Amino acid sequence: MAAQNAAVDSTADSVRDREIAVEQTHLDQVYRRLEEKIHEAEFLMNDAAKRGQVGTPGALAERDAQVFRAGIHLNRLNNEFEDFLFGRIDLVLGKDGERGADGAYTSVEPADDAIREDLTADIAETLHIGRIGVLDSDYTPLVIDWRAPAAAPFYRSTPKEPGRVVRRRVIRSKGRKVLGVEDDLMRPEVTAFQDGRELPAIGDGALMAALGRARTHSMRDIVSSIQAEQDLVIRAPAASVAEVAGGPGTGKTAVALHRAAYLLYQDRRRYSGGILIVSPTPLLVAYTEGVLPSLGEEGQVAIRALGSLVDGAEATTYDSPAVARIKGSSRMLKVLRKAVRGALELGGAPDRLRVVAFGRRQELEADELNRIRQNVLSGTAPVNLLRPRARKLLLDALYAKSGGAGRHSDPELAAELRSAFDEDISTEDAFIGFLDAWWPELTPRTVLAALADERHLGRWSRRDLNPRETRQLARSLRRVGPDGKGPLSVHDVALLDELQLLLGAPARPKRRREMDPLDQLSGLEELMPTREETQWERAERLSAERTEYAHVIVDEAQDLTPMQWRMVGRRGRHGTWTVVGDPAQSSWTDPEEAAAARDEALGSRPRRRFTLTVNYRNPAEVAEVASRVLRLAMPGMEPPSAVRSTGLEPRFTAAAGDLGTAVREETRRLLEQVDGTVGVVVAMDRRAEAAGWLADLGERAVALGSLEAKGLEYDATVVVSPAEIADESPAGLRVLYVALTRATQQLTVVSADRDKPDADGVPELLLP
Numbered sequence: 001m002a003a004q005n006a007a008v009d010s011t012a013d014s015v016r017d018r019e020i021a022v023e024q025t026h027l028d029q030v031y032r033r034l035e036e037k038i039h040e041a042e043f044l045m046n047d048a049a050k051r052g053q054v055g056t057p058g059a060l061a062e063r064d065a066q067v068f069r070a071g072i073h074l075n076r077l078n079n080e081f082e083d084f085l086f087g088r089i090d091l092v093l094g095k096d097g098e099r100g101a102d103g104a105y106t107s108v109e110p111a112d113d114a115i116r117e118d119l120t121a122d123i124a125e126t127l128h129i130g131r132i133g134v135l136d137s138d139y140t141p142l143v144i145d146w147r148a149p150a151a152a153p154f155y156r157s158t159p160k161e162p163g164r165v166v167r168r169r170v171i172r173s174k175g176r177k178v179l180g181v182e183d184d185l186m187r188p189e190v191t192a193f194q195d196g197r198e199l200p201a202i203g204d205g206a207l208m209a210a211l212g213r214a215r216t217h218s219m220r221d222i223v224s225s226i227q228a229e230q231d232l233v234i235r236a237p238a239a240s241v242a243e244v245a246g247g248p249g250t251g252k253t254a255v256a257l258h259r260a261a262y263l264l265y266q267d268r269r270r271y272s273g274g275i276l277i278v279s280p281t282p283l284l285v286a287y288t289e290g291v292l293p294s295l296g297e298e299g300q301v302a303i304r305a306l307g308s309l310v311d312g313a314e315a316t317t318y319d320s321p322a323v324a325r326i327k328g329s330s331r332m333l334k335v336l337r338k339a340v341r342g343a344l345e346l347g348g349a350p351d352r353l354r355v356v357a358f359g360r361r362q363e364l365e366a367d368e369l370n371r372i373r374q375n376v377l378s379g380t381a382p383v384n385l386l387r388p389r390a391r392k393l394l395l396d397a398l399y400a401k402s403g404g405a406g407r408h409s410d411p412e413l414a415a416e417l418r419s420a421f422d423e424d425i426s427t428e429d430a431f432i433g434f435l436d437a438w439w440p441e442l443t444p445r446t447v448l449a450a451l452a453d454e455r456h457l458g459r460w461s462r463r464d465l466n467p468r469e470t471r472q473l474a475r476s477l478r479r480v481g482p483d484g485k486g487p488l489s490v491h492d493v494a495l496l497d498e499l500q501l502l503l504g505a506p507a508r509p510k511r512r513r514e515m516d517p518l519d520q521l522s523g524l525e526e527l528m529p530t531r532e533e534t535q536w537e538r539a540e541r542l543s544a545e546r547t548e549y550a551h552v553i554v555d556e557a558q559d560l561t562p563m564q565w566r567m568v569g570r571r572g573r574h575g576t577w578t579v580v581g582d583p584a585q586s587s588w589t590d591p592e593e594a595a596a597a598r599d600e601a602l603g604s605r606p607r608r609r610f611t612l613t614v615n616y617r618n619p620a621e622v623a624e625v626a627s628r629v630l631r632l633a634m635p636g637m638e639p640p641s642a643v644r645s646t647g648l649e650p651r652f653t654a655a656a657g658d659l660g661t662a663v664r665e666e667t668r669r670l671l672e673q674v675d676g677t678v679g680v681v682v683a684m685d686r687r688a689e690a691a692g693w694l695a696d697l698g699e700r701a702v703a704l705g706s707l708e709a710k711g712l713e714y715d716a717t718v719v720v721s722p723a724e725i726a727d728e729s730p731a732g733l734r735v736l737y738v739a740l741t742r743a744t745q746q747l748t749v750v751s752a753d754r755d756k757p758d759a760d761g762v763p764e765l766l767l768p
């Protein structure tokens, strides 16, 4: 019997080896073609460099453009050289037998006679799928870009709805070497033939192999194993708003990133306006940053944390939940509106204006000045932009007092007199000094600093915040210092953005440019690089200055506060949107207020809703423990179904003495058991302490505050004192749900006394 099994194994091995060799031959052919293309690009670069020596402005511009294009080309090819061919589908003949622009048959359904009555069929087409498309010199497709319509069956086909696909294959390769293949049969009942030989099926499927891999500190793309329900979202038309809901681990972040790459592929011109991906934390940005380059997309997509959305501001701290709740609430809008007006009067605004006009002293008293200020402020324009109007009304009032208005009946002479008067006064030092103090140019940071004074804030917030909230808010803003340049919190950044809008951009001094002969040619300026700036620098500068995007993708959307929705909304006023989130993971306490702000940001655009239902991250054993908290946090809400099981039950331990020692021990144990990362999730207040606990355990172990764990995942996690996390804020149970759903393999829960663990160490909150 053993001998018979060995024979079967060796036959299987030889079929596998043969299939690997088949794919290797194809990959070799693709690399040969890629090398040819790289030579072409290099030739372009050299040719362009030669033109540069000619030196006329036209030749210079052409050179720049060519170098730019060839550079991108080369860069993409080099980047995608690693592991770029990952899939293959074998298909039977399509219904109409027609081919599309990429050379592949277009029909999704099989021809009537494609599968014979005896359930045999011939493979009519084999397509290889990769990160970019590669055509052979005769334009036959060697590799189809994963985003091309012809690649859709690779993702969409299921045994239930196979379409033309008989076999789907995932190819694993490293560099130029094919390492393995994993096949799924979409029509297991059919025996298919290719070149007279029966089509074999190898391996246990690619998805499980991908899910079981150890995690590092960077997210991987899922391009070789996107599932059908995810593919529907990735390829959804971008006409309006795609709203994607799904529990933890259903691939929302992965889908959002792949969608960005897909949209760019579909319509690069339309999305030249840029795609913005908004992430809740810098940790999640760092975690996901590598995915788009691995999909061949860089440059057009900006991934920004909520705390880095405003240029020149970078959030480095977190507010307590109570303060976050105040700063995030839409009530702040009214407070800020009053603050920008009120801030004008701070800094010792003079209560009298004295100037000399036409040789006589003119004065405006406090009540007149006040009337003028109120009159100007009755306008809705941003406060800094109202300054010219304030100046004009001051001059009007002074002119009226001077009696100049009645001096000439001739309108022309009267106008001349008035203009001489205005010029006389507005160049006077006393007037200039007065205006600067009485209507200062405000910056968002100075107003934010002004809010830190409880007396001032009390005046502006009287109707909208209670005295306790006012005190808490003022105290928290003291951190930003008198000039507003101190450390900012994530929620401060949304306030700064709102203030920027309410104040209007302060007039920036224009950058001086050297004289350029091309400046005389109208219209060319936009096309031509200036002397001080290369095309590359210019592209970088434009993307840094960009504040509006063609498409905005919001990840972890359930967490945006109303003020953050306003900030993000402004960045996609004219764009289309993809919004992904899970209400059960929301750390925001007032979901209705946030929903209203979200509706306002998304406007009346039609919405398409999608739901993702399968948890690819957590083993069933971990998901079951997390679902106990979901029941408490969101009664009636169904968790997604976990796709795999490890047989490893989560471990519960009650810290007998020092909590730190227990956590350290558990972390050390897990580090021995998994190859990848271990995340230790603690209440926000314990972050620094927890970092100390893990100090010498190496880079694979990371301590995180509960809010920082958003969107991340680790091979194993240690969740420390569930009760402490749950008690942190009114949304604490949902935050705990997030913490419990980070593990891809193992979960350990360490309880403290307040968790009231039972005899087995299971904390009260996690009892079945």
Ligand SMILES: Nc1ncnc2c1ncn2[C@@H]1O[C@H](COP(=O)(O)OP(=O)(O)OP(=O)(O)O)[C@@H](O)[C@H]1O
Pocket: 207, 210, 211, 220, 221, 222, 225, 226, 227, 230, 246, 247, 248, 249, 250, 251, 252, 253, 254, 255, 582, 585, 616, 617, 710, 711, 712, 713, 741
């Ligand atoms: N089709 C897939 N093939 C392979 N891996 C997948 C697939 N879909 C999701 N994953 C993996 O599952 C994990 C969870 O994905 P992701 O982080 O995108 O989920 P999420 O819905 O954003 O989770 P959360 O709401 O908890 O942040 C990741 O490791 C991701 O790579």
